Amino acid sequence: MNALEIKKLVKHFDGVYAVDNLSLAIEKGKIAAVIGPNGSGKTTLINLISGIVPIDSGVVIINGVGARAIKPYNVPAYGITRTFQEVRLFNQMTVIDNILVVLTERNVFGALFEKHSAHHLKRVEEVLIKVGLWEKRSALAQSLSYGQRKLLEIGRALAMDSEVFLLDEPFAGLFPEMLKIMVAAVKDLRASGKTVVLIEHNMDLIRELADHVVVLDSGKLLAEGKSEEVLSRPEVMEAYLGE
């Protein structure tokens, strides 16, 4: 079963096609890596799926539910969450509040009068222990190091308990210890049946993690398939990986 399908997706900016008639299918419970040179449309693809930029035409099908116009605040309701290439946190809030905020009730009275339930607080603790930030829970997000910020961002995504995780270069710039935590978190997602779409440049990590590789070029699909098979294609290696 496919967790995420994209059919004839198009997005252009001032006549330049960032995503050009792209169709894809990502199987549930797998890790799919999206690779390609700069400007190939990888981040735009994630921005389209997460509603950050509106779709010009085409459709995104998430867990069988089709959407042509996705509002960003409805993205969690579709079962999707994402991280950003440049880490984006709620900087003026504490580490714990950065996680708690995604567990906020959506109704007015619940939001105003309910305290966070024990269930939510337990979930926050689990997530922060998992990403190694429990000790930092009372620190402001802006005081964290770059790597810690990346881990907090993935922690926020984990807390949302979505079905599909769109991760934009989650491993970039991480020290080995933090990289281990991040890799383990991504593997755990797959082990628990979640689907991960990963934009990544590190080929060793892609070989280690990805079940499926999608290669984009100028917004078009150049190649896709099992990672070993795609990564061994000479034209992919030569044109995009410089190997």
Add this chain to the structure above:
Amino acid sequence: MDILPQLIVNIIIAGAIYALVALGFNLIYGATKFFNLAHGVIAAVGGYAVFYFAKTLGWNVYLAVIIGVLLAGIAGYGLDKFVYLPLRKRKASNMVLLVASLGAFTAIQAVIAILFTSQFKTLSYSVGTQRIFEIFDGVITQTQLIILMSVALITAGLILLLYKTRFGKAVRAMSDDEEVAKIVGINTNRIIGRIFFIGSAIAGLAGILVGFDTGIEPTMGLGLLLKGVIASIIGGVGNIYGGVMGAFLLGFVENFGIWKISGEWKDAIAFALLIVFLLFRPKGIMNK
């Protein structure tokens, strides 16, 4: 007679009035990141609503105050819903929103002048003779005491709302990064609408209390807005604590500044203080 005690009372009262305006202004700025100039005229909406219901229709004054506060909130919410939200959806810049808010200010002020004339009016007549209290050697009226209590209650209420509720967390998250707030499921436009209601209701209360203290006129919003904005900037725009601190600092500098000179200098001193802050600490006292 020593005027120092009265001067101190005046500082506290002026600071409290500016704080009331700055609180709502900062709340809205924190969520939207644009200068909502219409905030000033919303204060006038509150004042005139009480004038209409209490003095023209003769309703109970307390009921009129509640209606005035609610109407101001609804006016602010309506402005967001019908003016700012459509502009935000069209990706309008903050400069466009600011100009739109100036337009809204002028239009609402004109409507108030058409409905109620430009003449100065008082509200206090309808609540009877004001009680006056003596504190040390200074005097303070009942209305001024209510202004002080309102500032304390509203400041505490806003802090509780922003830091102790999940709604507040969503507001703070949105204030930090609106796009990410959306991604985690926060309907930011809905939150902004509610913030406009709350901030504008506070502005309405400010207008009502100033109306009881000194009277109302259609242009009252401009003076209140300017002092509220100066207080917000010197305290740290968007910061609730900063707005209150800035308001009392402004009240202090203004009133001490005119201790030995004419009261006409008050506005000049206020704007001199603003310029000093813009030059040397543009982010204000609280924002780093």
